[in-house]
Amino acid sequence: MSPSVVGADLAVxxxxxEYSSGGYPVRxxxxxxxxxxxxxxxxxxxxxxxxxxxxxxxLAAILTxxxxxxxxxxxxxxxxxxxxxxxxxxxxxxxxxxxxxxxxSLSALENVMVPLRGAGARRRVAHDRAxxxxxxxxxxxxxxxxxxxxxxxxxxxxxxxxxxxxxxPVVLADEPTAHLDYxxxxxxxxxxxxxxxxxxxxxxATHDERMIPLADKVVNLTPRADTSPREPVKIELAAGQEVFxxxxxxxxxxxxxxxxxxILRTRDDGAEDHxxxxxxxxxxxxxxxxxxxxxxxxxxxxxxxxxxxxxLRDFREKFHLTNEAKIxxxxxx
Amino acid sequence: xxxVSLRDLQWRRRRFIIGVLAAxxxxxxxxxxxxxxxxxxxEIKQSVAAFGADAWxxxxxxxxxxxxxxxxxxxxxxxxxALPGVTGAEPVLLMRSSVKTTSVHDINVVGIPTGxxxxxxxxDGHQLSAPGDLIVDKTLHVKLGTTLHVFxxxxxxxxxxxxxxxxxxxxxxxxxLGDLQAGAVNGAPVATTVVVxxxxxxxxxxxxxxxxxxxxxxxxxPMRKATSTIGFINLLLWFVxxxxxxxxxxxxxxxxxxxxxxxxxxxxxxxxLLWGLAFQAIALALSAAIxxxxxxxxxxxxxxxxIVIPKSAYILLPVVAIVVGLISSIIPLRRAVTVxxxxxFG
Numbered sequence: 001m002s003p004s005v006v007g008a009d010l011a012v013x014x015x016x017x018e019y020s021s022g023g024y025p026v027r028x029x030x031x032x033x034x035x036x037x038x039x040x041x042x043x044x045x046x047x048x049x050x051x052x053x054x055x056x057x058x059l060a061a062i063l064t065x066x067x068x069x070x071x072x073x074x075x076x077x078x079x080x081x082x083x084x085x086x087x088x089x090x091x092x093x094x095x096x097x098x099x100x101x102x103x104x105s106l107s108a109l110e111n112v113m114v115p116l117r118g119a120g121a122r123r124r125v126a127h128d129r130a131x132x133x134x135x136x137x138x139x140x141x142x143x144x145x146x147x148x149x150x151x152x153x154x155x156x157x158x159x160x161x162x163x164x165x166x167x168x169p170v171v172l173a174d175e176p177t178a179h180l181d182y183x184x185x186x187x188x189x190x191x192x193x194x195x196x197x198x199x200x201x202x203x204x205a206t207h208d209e210r211m212i213p214l215a216d217k218v219v220n221l222t223p224r225a226d227t228s229p230r231e232p233v234k235i236e237l238a239a240g241q242e243v244f245x246x247x248x249x250x251x252x253x254x255x256x257x258x259x260x261x262x263i264l265r266t267r268d269d270g271a272e273d274h275x276x277x278x279x280x281x282x283x284x285x286x287x288x289x290x291x292x293x294x295x296x297x298x299x300x301x302x303x304x305x306x307x308x309x310x311x312l313r314d315f316r317e318k319f320h321l322t323n324e325a326k327i328x329x330x331x332x333x
Numbered sequence: 334x335x336x337v338s339l340r341d342l343q344w345r346r347r348r349f350i351i352g353v354l355a356a357x358x359x360x361x362x363x364x365x366x367x368x369x370x371x372x373x374x375x376e377i378k379q380s381v382a383a384f385g386a387d388a389w390x391x392x393x394x395x396x397x398x399x400x401x402x403x404x405x406x407x408x409x410x411x412x413x414x415a416l417p418g419v420t421g422a423e424p425v426l427l428m429r430s431s432v433k434t435t436s437v438h439d440i441n442v443v444g445i446p447t448g449x450x451x452x453x454x455x456x457d458g459h460q461l462s463a464p465g466d467l468i469v470d471k472t473l474h475v476k477l478g479t480t481l482h483v484f485x486x487x488x489x490x491x492x493x494x495x496x497x498x499x500x501x502x503x504x505x506x507x508x509x510l511g512d513l514q515a516g517a518v519n520g521a522p523v524a525t526t527v528v529v530x531x532x533x534x535x536x537x538x539x540x541x542x543x544x545x546x547x548x549x550x551x552x553x554x555p556m557r558k559a560t561s562t563i564g565f566i567n568l569l570l571w572f573v574x575x576x577x578x579x580x581x582x583x584x585x586x587x588x589x590x591x592x593x594x595x596x597x598x599x600x601x602x603x604x605x606l607l608w609g610l611a612f613q614a615i616a617l618a619l620s621a622a623i624x625x626x627x628x629x630x631x632x633x634x635x636x637x638x639x640i641v642i643p644k645s646a647y648i649l650l651p652v653v654a655i656v657v658g659l660i661s662s663i664i665p666l667r668r669a670v671t672v673x674x675x676x677x678f679g
Binding site for chain 2: 056062106117
């Protein structure tokens with residue numbers, strides 16, 4: 001059951017993905033580069049909205065990035081069109097979608113047969129191949145069951161079998177452990193690890209850190225908050241000068257000493273929406289460093305303005321934001 | 334990949350059955366309406382043929398024997414019978430009346446000489462032989478021996494025909510010429526037409542000879558507006574059927590958007606998806622056509638006018654149904670084409 005195509009390497013360079021969300025430009029992936037080889041299990045780790053699924057969509061040749069390159073198994077996925085695109089989706093990558101995405105009207109066997117029949121395989125050939133794959137994921141006793149008649153773990157295994165229909169050298173899995181209980185997770189994780197052990201490149205998008213021990217490589221798409229001590233920074237701005245721009249990464253929280261800062265959000269068409277005005281004694285820009293997010297707005301001086309930029313730790317101390325949620329129960333070890 | 338479409342239809346079988354019945358009922362209505370329209374021509378053909386005429390003599394200022402009641406002396410028939418090429422000629426008086434059975438019905442009353450060349454084909458009973466005898470079509474739903482009061486006189490039903498009607502199902506009642514003259518024109522020896530056997534090369538002055546085809550054409554004239562209206566309603570019904578099939582498939586396409594996205598993301602071509610949806614449209618339309626055949630069989634007898642569904646309508650229905658199905662699937666197809674495979678990751 002090893003993949004028929006060798007050289008399942010992944011090379012991503014300076015990848016930028018920007019799209020519109022609610023009228024505002026969003027850039028979840030900004031200048032990402034990474035490499036992986038066949039046999040690697042790569043985890044794309046991060047919180048919701050950090051761009052994990054977006055990156056998988058690019059690798060699956062479903063989404064075209066704004067800029068940068070992505071080569072998967074020697075194929076430039078950014079510029080794929082027409083038959084080459086269809087061939088790539090059929091033969092080079094197999095995708096395990098979040099929430100399984102099985103067709104409810106089809107049995108397990110038929111769900112696995114779909115990509116084969118869609119590629120022109122004869123019924124008997126598709127039937128035999130689908131049976132073999134379902135046996136491989138221990139579902140030989142569920143061949144003729146519909147998704148609604150199977151557990152989440154079984155459905156996920158059908159989805160994995162479907163992704164393997166064309167024996168692709170690369171498998172992409174989106175949140176494969178979501179919707180599963182711990183018993184079901186166990187089987188699915190083993191299966192995913194085995195896929196990589198067979199020589200495939202397996203890229204998994206997840207926020208489930210329990211998967212880290214399984215991985216060969218981890219790409220953390222959500223930068224951790226920098227709580228290391230650092231010297232406060234004094235900043236003097238002229239009228240109209242920007243402190244930071246929407247979409248920037250940021251590690252400082254700003255306190256206005258004198259003057260005023262206007263917070264603006266830029267729309268797709270370049271127009272700016274006024275969000276707030278921050279005056280002396282108030283602070284702004286705390287969410288991006290706290291949660292590893294990009295700046296969601298632009299901060300601009302209204303007139304001559306003086307700021308102090310604090311690291312997260314100093315900011316918390318200065319404003320007495322050190323309270324942490326109390327843990328009121330703990331699972332047994 | 335058609336198996337996916339087939340499974341989807343099975344999966345949503347209740348909706349499919351409702352769609353088939355709804356579209357089938359509309360298709361059945363088109364069949365029945367076609368049958369009504371065709372029956373107008375059919376009844377005219379039957380009724381004109383019942384006179385056994387080779388030609389019809391009418392006053393030159395009327396358009397046909399059935400659509401005008403211009404009377405002339407019945408004795409003209411004797412002169413016409415003497416014309417070269419004519420082997421027989423009989424005066425006929427055509428009138429309209431009403432008769433009360435369980436309710437009041439219109440009838441087309443035909444006065445003919447007895448024992449002559451005009452003898453309508455009977456389903457049961459016997460030809461006119463005595464004063465007061467009447468032959469009527471079965472569509473009036475009266476039994477042999479029933480007494481009917483027509484033009485102030487009592488008539489006894491001695492014979493019944495089958496399928497002799499005109500003016501949209503109004504039954505023909507045959508009586509002796511003398512009886513009709515006595516009841517309708519105070520005994521005046523008049524007729525409205527002369528039925529001729531043989532050929533008339535030179536009709537008497539003030540008269541003209543017209544063929545059976547011309548008589549049929551003239552008799553169909555009053556029904557022509559109704560026929561064209563029926564044709565228009567038929568066209569509207571095809572649109573209704575297309576709407577039913579289209580909306581059903583559109584709903585299906587919306588619900589299956591994620592399936593389509595997954596198919597596209599796994600390398601299934603858009604063309605394959607389109608074939609699948611087109612297959613569903615054709616399956617739905619053909620199933621509706623079959624339902625329409627069955628429904629029309631049960632519904633036709635319940636119609637108050639005779640229904641003659643032409644064979645061509647039966648043959649044409651599945652063809653038109655497929656065309657309707659494919660046209661109605663254009664919007665759902667468009668929807669399937671535009672589904673973004675990224676939706677599979679949603």
